[in-house]
Amino acid sequence: MRVSRRLMSRRVVSAAVVAGLLASAAACGGGDDDKGDGAAPAGGGELKGTKIEIAAKWTGPEEANFRKVLQAFEKKTGATVTYASTGENTDAYLGPRLEAKNPPDVAVLPQPGLMQQYADKGALKPLAADVVSEVDKNFSPYWKELGSAQGKPYAVLVKAAYKSIIWYRTEAFSNAGVQPPQTFDDLVSVAGTVQDSGTTPFALAAGAQDSWTLTDWFENVYLSQAGPEQYDKLAKHEIKWTDPSVGTALETLAKIWGKPDLISGGVAGARQTKFDESVTQTFGQQKAAMVYGGDFAAANIATTKAKVGTDAKVFPFPKAGQVAPAVLGGDIAVALKDGKGGQELLKFLASSEAGKVWAGLGGYLTPNKGVAPDAYSDPVAKELVAQILKSGDAARYDLSDLAPAAFGATPGKGEWEALRTFVQKPTDVKGTQAKLEAEAAKAYKS
Amino acid sequence: MKAEDSAPHEDVPHDKVPPADPAGGTAAETEPAATGRRRGGGRAGGIAPPSWLALFFLMPALLLLGFLVIYPIVFSVIRSFLDASGDSFVGLDNYTGIFQGHDNLVAVRNTAVWVVFAPTVVTIFGLLFAVLSERIRWSTAFKLVVFMPMAVSFLASGVIFRLVYQQDPDKGVLNAVAVGVHDTIKGGTGYPGAGPHAKTALVRADGGAVVTTGAFGAGQTALVPLLRVKPENLPKDAKPAAQPPAAKAGQVTGTVWFDFTKGGGGELDKPNTGESGLPGVRIEAVSGGKVVAKATSAADGTFTLKKLPSGSVTLRLPEDNFTAPYGGVQWLGGTLITISIMVAYLWVWAGFAMVLIAAGLAAIPRDALEAARVDGATEGQVFRRVTIPLLAPVLVVVLVTLVINVMKVFDLVYIIGGGDPTAGVLALRMWTESFGGGNDPGAGSAIAVLLLLLVVPAMLFNIRRLRQERS
Numbered sequence: 001m002r003v004s005r006r007l008m009s010r011r012v013v014s015a016a017v018v019a020g021l022l023a024s025a026a027a028c029g030g031g032d033d034d035k036g037d038g039a040a041p042a043g044g045g046e047l048k049g050t051k052i053e054i055a056a057k058w059t060g061p062e063e064a065n066f067r068k069v070l071q072a073f074e075k076k077t078g079a080t081v082t083y084a085s086t087g088e089n090t091d092a093y094l095g096p097r098l099e100a101k102n103p104p105d106v107a108v109l110p111q112p113g114l115m116q117q118y119a120d121k122g123a124l125k126p127l128a129a130d131v132v133s134e135v136d137k138n139f140s141p142y143w144k145e146l147g148s149a150q151g152k153p154y155a156v157l158v159k160a161a162y163k164s165i166i167w168y169r170t171e172a173f174s175n176a177g178v179q180p181p182q183t184f185d186d187l188v189s190v191a192g193t194v195q196d197s198g199t200t201p202f203a204l205a206a207g208a209q210d211s212w213t214l215t216d217w218f219e220n221v222y223l224s225q226a227g228p229e230q231y232d233k234l235a236k237h238e239i240k241w242t243d244p245s246v247g248t249a250l251e252t253l254a255k256i257w258g259k260p261d262l263i264s265g266g267v268a269g270a271r272q273t274k275f276d277e278s279v280t281q282t283f284g285q286q287k288a289a290m291v292y293g294g295d296f297a298a299a300n301i302a303t304t305k306a307k308v309g310t311d312a313k314v315f316p317f318p319k320a321g322q323v324a325p326a327v328l329g330g331d332i333a334v335a336l337k338d339g340k341g342g343q344e345l346l347k348f349l350a351s352s353e354a355g356k357v358w359a360g361l362g363g364y365l366t367p368n369k370g371v372a373p374d375a376y377s378d379p380v381a382k383e384l385v386a387q388i389l390k391s392g393d394a395a396r397y398d399l400s401d402l403a404p405a406a407f408g409a410t411p412g413k414g415e416w417e418a419l420r421t422f423v424q425k426p427t428d429v430k431g432t433q434a435k436l437e438a439e440a441a442k443a444y445k446s
Numbered sequence: 447m448k449a450e451d452s453a454p455h456e457d458v459p460h461d462k463v464p465p466a467d468p469a470g471g472t473a474a475e476t477e478p479a480a481t482g483r484r485r486g487g488g489r490a491g492g493i494a495p496p497s498w499l500a501l502f503f504l505m506p507a508l509l510l511l512g513f514l515v516i517y518p519i520v521f522s523v524i525r526s527f528l529d530a531s532g533d534s535f536v537g538l539d540n541y542t543g544i545f546q547g548h549d550n551l552v553a554v555r556n557t558a559v560w561v562v563f564a565p566t567v568v569t570i571f572g573l574l575f576a577v578l579s580e581r582i583r584w585s586t587a588f589k590l591v592v593f594m595p596m597a598v599s600f601l602a603s604g605v606i607f608r609l610v611y612q613q614d615p616d617k618g619v620l621n622a623v624a625v626g627v628h629d630t631i632k633g634g635t636g637y638p639g640a641g642p643h644a645k646t647a648l649v650r651a652d653g654g655a656v657v658t659t660g661a662f663g664a665g666q667t668a669l670v671p672l673l674r675v676k677p678e679n680l681p682k683d684a685k686p687a688a689q690p691p692a693a694k695a696g697q698v699t700g701t702v703w704f705d706f707t708k709g710g711g712g713e714l715d716k717p718n719t720g721e722s723g724l725p726g727v728r729i730e731a732v733s734g735g736k737v738v739a740k741a742t743s744a745a746d747g748t749f750t751l752k753k754l755p756s757g758s759v760t761l762r763l764p765e766d767n768f769t770a771p772y773g774g775v776q777w778l779g780g781t782l783i784t785i786s787i788m789v790a791y792l793w794v795w796a797g798f799a800m801v802l803i804a805a806g807l808a809a810i811p812r813d814a815l816e817a818a819r820v821d822g823a824t825e826g827q828v829f830r831r832v833t834i835p836l837l838a839p840v841l842v843v844v845l846v847t848l849v850i851n852v853m854k855v856f857d858l859v860y861i862i863g864g865g866d867p868t869a870g871v872l873a874l875r876m877w878t879e880s881f882g883g884g885n886d887p888g889a890g891s892a893i894a895v896l897l898l899l900l901v902v903p904a905m906l907f908n909i910r911r912l913r914q915e916r917s
Contacts, residue, residue: 268773272613404885412867413878
């Protein structure tokens with residue numbers, strides 16, 4: 001959800017300037033008609049005359065890039081694909097159309113939780129056998145399972161966001177004479193040295209509306225300490241949030257969150273800081289040395305004078321335990337109508353072919369094994385994708401996005417608010433766990 | 447309407463047909479004789495259209511009302527007795543739920559605070575503006591400016607005030623003012639946050655102050671290394687740290703400097719090249735708990751403590767060198783947030799109150815005020831004893847309208863509070879529970895029905911007033 005909104009990085013913007021010219025004409029039509037773009041199918045053509053409608057939330061440069069991917073599909077198959085923008089709230093767009101029995105053929109959902117919800121309603125069509133084999137070929141079993149409900153595969157991962165990185169200001173690090181840390185304890189000591197050098201080490205976005213950064217911190221630490229199996233259990237609420245492993249993760253986080261001196265603006269300031277403000281504090285106002293943010297933070301950095309790749313760099317989220325964490329978010333595509341066209345499009349989106357087209361355009365990441373790091377046009381993405389592929393089967397989907405929205409995706413509620421309160425009272429590990437469990441129990445029940 | 451209007455002609459036969467009433471009423475007021483004549487003539491049907499026609503004319507309005515108002519209300523009431531999925535009946539659980547749980551109670555409390563304070567304060571400001579602007583030459587311009595925020599969408603107002611209330615004094619204008627005023631009065635401190643290195647043997651932290659570990663006799667030199675000096679606090683005239691100058695008899699000299707070599711490395715506890723002296727640090731020599739000499743460091747960090755008594759002293763850098771800078775007020779912190787949002791609300795609505803009250807003010811008979819003045823009343827007395835009582839009906843209408851409005855305040859709370867539950871109000875929770883992630887339309891509907899019930903008395907009151915005015 002908020003992930004892809006921020007995916008609009010400068011590199012995408014520049015790549016999209018060209019594409020934008022093309023797409024603006026199409027965008028003017030309210031995203032209803034795309035005929036002009038995919039006029040002459042060069043080869044194939046087995047789907048000639050088939051009309052497919054796909055709905056996704058992307059707009060602007062992201063939409064422009066996605067349309068190019070769709071064009072590649074049109075060229076290949078001869079089908080005509082129309083794109084409809086769902087707006088920010090996907091469910092609010094799709095819900096009424098499902099109700100009216102007039103859904104698009106394919107929809108891109110920002111959260112697996114939504115897929116589960118639709119699957120329970122019986123609104124989804126299972127993937128065809130050849131789509132499943134395409135998924136099997138390109139993705140590790142975890143991603144297939146992520147797109148499954150009640151054991152049936154429904155969805156393919158279209159686009160990922162990588163959340164196991166910390167952005168840092170290179171100048172602050174070279175002033176302090178420190179190197180990017182490898183472990184969480186290193187991170188704490190690097191933070192100490194950076195602080196000694198006169199720079200506040202972290203900017204933390206703990207504002208009520210952006211507390212998802214806190215859940216991301218937690219997920220990285222938890223995945224690293226407790227390992228993927230425990231992580232999966234917690235995501236399904238098979239173990240409780242009062243589990244000692246959660247307490248350990250919170251105690252680890254308190255090594256940074258609990259120290260107002262390490263955080264720009266102190267705890268009071270952080271509790272009112274929005275995500276974009278935390279990035280600006282670090283790279284615009286130069287008040288901090290490090291800030292958490294996924295690959296999508298590049299878009300925010302692009303609004304400051306700092307340059308991604310030289311002034312602003314990333315290091316992998318340090319290991320807090322045995323496993324190097326790899327937390328991803330992402331968008332998944334599902335079929336809402338029967339028909340060959342929709343399934344063919346899903347198959348194409350799961351293929352390495354589509355991934356390569358998109359990777360060349362920028363603003364895109366995927367755990368698709370068929371898309372090698374070389375296919376990416378920008379260097380930061382190359383680096384990140386190498387990390388994703390290296391983590392292999394240990395990569396996990398964002399836990400808070402797997403949880404019911406009331407727990408994992410609502411400002412001022414559930415996990416967001418519990419962790420936000422924890423930033424204020426970092427000694428209260430037990431109380432935080434109890435609160436998390438109480439909120440989780442309520443959200444998973446309904 | 448029926449009660450008053452039908453009173454003068456209770457025996458009119460078509461009295462049972464409500465739509466005909468206004469026509470009858472007007473006729474009765476304007477031309478009683480004619481009505482009498484018509485009544486006498488038994489031509490009642492001639493005044494009012496037949497009821498089927500009246501119904502026909504009313505149909506569009508009734509249909510719209512039914513679809514857009516009645517049906518949603520009924521549906522919400524029904525929905526409020528069902529659970530989240532809408533499948534099973536849960537009785538009053540959704541209603542009791544409003545008063546359970548910390549966040550809900552906070553929302554209830556905040557709504558009460560809003561209803562009590564916001565309308566009153568807005569009305570008072572509106573009254574003041576209206577009365578004062580009557581006396582100034584540029585009153586139209588003034589009124590225009592005060593009314594202007596009404597033209598701004600609430601969302602935009604929220605965004606504006608979010609910026610105004612920013613914690614960071616570099617961004618939030620209110621805190622910029624607060625910090626500016628504070629620093630002018632108390633003076634900015636030297637090196638907030640600076641302190642000794644954990645590993646150094648030379649100095650240690652002592653409360654907020656920094657003291658030397660060793661003691662110094664006359665003629666000796668002291669090194670005072672400090673860390674965590676923020677670049678923005680380092681004065682421009684600071685020079686590279688120098689070795690302490692030679693101490694003469696009765697003196698202790700030393701250097702206080704930023705013991706961090708840019709880029710790392712550099713020997714601990716030594717003023718290496720590339721390390722900056724810290725000018726303007728206040729140093730005290732302490733002997734037996736008493737301050738015996740004071741000095742302030744120079745641009746290169748050196749200082750000389752003179753006229754020391756015999757015996758050894760320890761050096762202390764008092765706390766005021768390092769106190770954290772004043773960060774301004776936490777406008778959006780837990781205690782102030784609701785008040786801060788109310789100020790934004792005041793900014794938006796004061797113009798509305800002012801315009802209504804000014805209109806009422808214009809309608810006050812001048813001679814009443816003149817009479818009071820002639821009788822020797824002061825302006826204050828005229829205002830309190832004459833103007834306000836005459837304005838009371840208008841004031842009450844404004845107040846009640848604002849109460850209704852405040853019950854459903856949403857935009858400002860949503861934008862400025864940013865989802866912070868400490869700012870929550872019922873209208874916001876209604877949305878959060880049903881659409882904003884709560885996924886429980888039952889609970890949301892219950893809050894909606896509660897809000898409706900709370901608004902109804904105020905509505906009835908306003909309607910009654912309107913009627914009284916008309917009669």
